[in-house]
Amino acid sequence: MKKITYLALLLVLFMSATLLSGCKENDVESMPKVRVSEVIHSVFYAPQYVALHKGYFEDEGLDVELAIAWGADRGAAALLSNSADIALFGPEAAVYIAREQTDTKLVGFAQLTQKDGSFFLAREPMPEFEWTDVKGKTIIGGRPGGVPQMVQEYVLYHNDVVPHHDVEIIQNIDLGATAQAFENDVGDFVQLFEPGASIVENTGSGHVVASFGEAGGDIPYTVYHATDSYIEENPDIIQKFTNAIYRAQIWVDNHSAEEIAEVIQPSFAETDYDILVSSVERYKKQDTWSKDPILRKESLDKLQEICIFSEELDKKVPYEEIVKTKFAEEAVKSINID
Template structure:
């Protein structure tokens, strides 16, 4: 009897060891390196997808990094230091214009208006665009969508850029708000939370919205190289699915609920300021309702680029856009 008990105990121990040894490893999600052009509340649906777990539920481990410029975001893709990058389609258009061997393809649209605001040093409740004549504006990089929209808006409101108004364009994007705070310029174009922070500090006051003045364009869109998309179609689809789920969620929730969801990405921002900034974007109909970049939207952006002298002719839509991932997400997600 004693031998039987010992034998049973040995079998139990051996079985336990075998079970532990055969325990399956925890599944590792594929890492996706995403470059965002700037870090802004303007991209709220992206942070919703991240913090509410939509990326993980789709089977992706998303890692964010800030490029501080569309040119740098495009460079991150071309150098393989990012898999997906969020920036304006202008970078893909410029690369297509040069007939580069490496193509950047836009596959999911996030925002449909300019997300920047025009800040003055003093409150100007009756602001008119002609008020900037003879003044100095801290602008953006030549050829970037923010700067192109700014010059387009100025011109179509009777102000000739660089003639009627001086535009400073040699300050790094990450440092423009600091430069304005230190007394440089009479006006500045800035995104949230920068706009609300300048107001809170008493340094500047929002007098106009470029989103409202510039109309609808595909302002910020997710891109990847043609090679990456070809080799990783499942990742691109899952990523697009997560973004669309976030777009639906944002459309159906209040500014306060959105602010609460994205709070982990803006921990240094006062919560009430975060809410008001989200409300500005939500009320301005800034975010795309779905990830589909439509031909007419890209066409309008190219008209603005031609006006600014960045393009001489339009690039065919099919050369820089793929719609199959967005269309599949829209069809399958409710």
């Protein structure tokens, strides 16, 4: 069975500490600074940017600073190296670390998305696309052990395509460079998040033919995590952060793609407004965002089943070891949804 060793994790830790070394130290301010690492920068995380730009974090008395990790492994390493206080990534990283019984645990406390946020693009329009059309072709995929790649392989397998046998999957291209590689004629298909998928479509270099969110079903795709020690020492910050995220989830659920795009535009200054709207609309249509921040056991069980299918895990890690729901439950209980 494949396994991420603690030695490998330490190597990633070094990479992440180097990557995030430019982050500022906490300033002496009236509001506590909360360093948040997001796994990638994507419209997929629209509620987070809504919380930022509508002032929900400030309303809770928090000064949130965002940095991009470019991978769940790097986001996890940022927490372990104290380069971030809170990190948004798939729970699989917390599962892998808990499996190795390290002294520090990563704990998920607020779920943001409930479906895969990536789309499958081909070089030409394929209105009658079937997953078996990829046989004999090449896909630009993701990092082994990451949720995007595991969901891709899970979907392929359950649609009569054996990954790495019926189709070649490229997995050595950095997550931030996959769109550019595809535009440079690498591969026949590529898996991209928004707004990357819409941007590639807009250039005519590729065409969305399927959604992994629709094909993969409901899973806790991205969740906010912190170390067990940070949560124990800073419960007020965790509660306030969760409150802001829940308010944003409510707002996103009750507003149009155009309204959401307008609010999050400052986080995507180089992206055309119409592309932002189409990106948000795609996510809203497939019910991508969680309605509340509670990470439920049955949802994590499904993700762990996918990890086991992908041979990244041999048995499930107990839910209670890596999930703490009290902050999300308190937010749902105390915040008026009207």
